[in-house]
Every structure is written in structure tokens, then in C-alpha cells.
Amino acid sequence: MSREQRLADAKDESGQRQRSTLRQEIPLLVGMMLVWGALWQDFAIGNLVFGLLISLLLVRVFRLPPIILSGRFNIWRAVVFIGAFLRDVTRASFEVMYLAVFRGPRTTSAVITVTLRTESDLLVTFVGHVLTLVPGSYVVEVDRRSSTLYLHVLNVNDQAGVEKARASVLLIEERLIRMMGTAEELAALNAEKTEPSKEHGAPS
Template identity: 45%
Template sequence: MSLHPRRAGWRFQWATVLWLTVVWVLLWGQVTWGNVVNGVLLGLLVTAGLRMTRVEFRGRVHPVGLLVLLGRFALDLVRASFEVSLVALRPRHTPRGAVICVQLRSHSDLYLTLTAELVSLVPGSIIVEAHRLTGRLYVHVLDVETSGGVEKARQNVLDQEARLLRALASDEELAEAGLQRSRRAGEVTSR
């Protein structure tokens, strides 16, 4: 018996079909009937043909936390792009890269994946490996000196996870991760 049995019948995940349709139309760059119909057909084919396990989301979107997450992510993108360009343009400087292990606080596959994606999207760092059973991310940092050291790079990943949890996690998930929501506009602090 398979660990991932096929779904019974033609049940679809309509949110996934809608999302895949939007991505398809964005990839083509034009909103036309043909692109929308092809996107819907592709979404139906993907959701019906591929075995996808359900991802549990017990949290809810916290608007203030989401704004903080997106704002800080945009700031990190600009700052890191500038730092990477300085490393690339500095004459006779050899960046000292490192692979660091970061033990995440949350045990959710969803938050592990989203944290890994957010970290990888910032220039100068990329996820080398993610262990879902242990909740560990192995992150390659381009230049440890520019990042402020190994502990600072590790703390940046943990801070990103905390902002993500503040934006999406329930209070129970925050407590499981050892974080708590303070009384001020969605701020999360460690216990």
C-alpha cells in the first residue's frame, strides 16, 4: 500500500487551480481568454494528476504582522542586493562563505517551507538543505563578514521565521514555537 494513495474521484483543490491559473497568466504576460482557459485546464490537470498531500494551516492572517513581514522583506532585499554588489565589486576581496545550521522553532512543514523560501529570495543566502523531521535549515551565506558573523546570520533566519509566524500563525502555534504575541500591534517575543 502506498503512503500517498490517490484521491478518490475527481476532487479538485479549487484554490490551487485558481492560483495556478493566475501564475500561468502572469507567465504569459497577457490576460486573454486562451491563457485563462489554458491556465484552468493546466491547474485541473496538475491537481487531478499529481499526488499532493494536504498542507494544514491552523493559523490566520494577521494584517499588521503581514505588513511587517512584507515591509521587512522588501528592506532586506534592497539591503542585501547592495551588500552583494559591494562584495562582487570589491577588488582583491575573497568572500568567506559558510554553510550554517539553523534550528527553527516551529514544527510545521508550511512554516519551514515559507521560511526557507523567504531566506532564499534574499540575495547572499540560499537554502542548501531542509530537514523536515528535525526542523533544521542549512543556509549558505555568501560572505559571513558582510552578514555580521555566523550568529548574526543564524539570528536573521530566526527573525524571519518569527515575522512569518507573527503574520500567519495562530496563538497556539506561537506558543508551540516558544513565542508569544505581545500586546503591542502583533509583536512577537521569545519566552
């Protein structure tokens, strides 16, 4: 499905929405089934089947535009990512704590623009989620057409801090592409690494 079609679907202007097929919904259904099991604290077969039926009903009644998975998932990278994520969450939390206690009203921040490499909605969302939790930032606006995120970053004192924040967001994106990006995105990333002259992320 093309990018244009996806944007049109989300806006719901054409009147004709692309429905997700059952195959595209399998990860969602399995996830909902597991949530059902977890809530009942019971993973018996009967309970899971009932959960699956309820998930199917919900997915049929409340239609969602399809999420496109890349079809690639690197488990080792995922483990590394989760480890780095937990470490960074801890560090970010203590940093916010330090700022709240010792800097307080004198804390300065910035609103910055980061253009991501990826085009996939899922990855942009994922990057947005992770960077809200990890470095001192969260997403203020999203431009979906150009995969641009506008972030509010805490504790930025000068232009160097802005560049540092941008670099850390692109690093998160890089880790996520290595984990679950498409093969093309990964190839583009590797090409960029070998040829570091190309600048990414700066506002155009």
C-alpha cells in the same frame, strides 16, 4: 494529519499516499486559475472558468501531497513583511555587489545550522525561500524531521558573524509565524519573547 504520516507520504514508502481533498486544493486551484488569466492577459469569466477546468485536470493527473495551511493569516503583518522584504532584498543585493567588487576572492563564508521553531513544511519552505533572497545566505541541506536548515552564509568573518546570521534567520521565521503560523506556534513565540532565557536555534 500527523507529522509522521506526512513524512511517510513524501517518501512514498508505505504505498498508500494521503491524497489531498478538494477543499485543501482550493488555494492552489485559485492560484493556477489566476496564473492562467495573467498569461492570457484576460480576466473575463469564460477564460477564468476554462483556466479552472485545466487546473482541475492538472491537479487530478499530477497528484501532490497536501499542503497544510494554518488557517490563520494576518494581512497587516503580511503588508509589513512585504515592505521589509523589499527593503532587505535591495540591501542584500547591494551588499553582494559591494562584496563582488571590493572584496572579491578574499570573501569568507560559513556553513551554519539553524533549528527552526516551526514544524510545518510550508513554513520551513517559506523561510528557506525568503532567507535565500534576503540576508546573505541560501539553504544547502534540509533536515525535515527536526526542521533544521543548513545554510551557506556569505561574508562571515568570525563566530560573532555566525551568531548574527542565525539571529537574522530566526527573525525571518518570527515574522512569518506572526503572519501565517498556527495559533500554537504564535503562542509559543510570545511565551518565548516574555521569557528570553530559553535559547533557540543553536545546534544541539
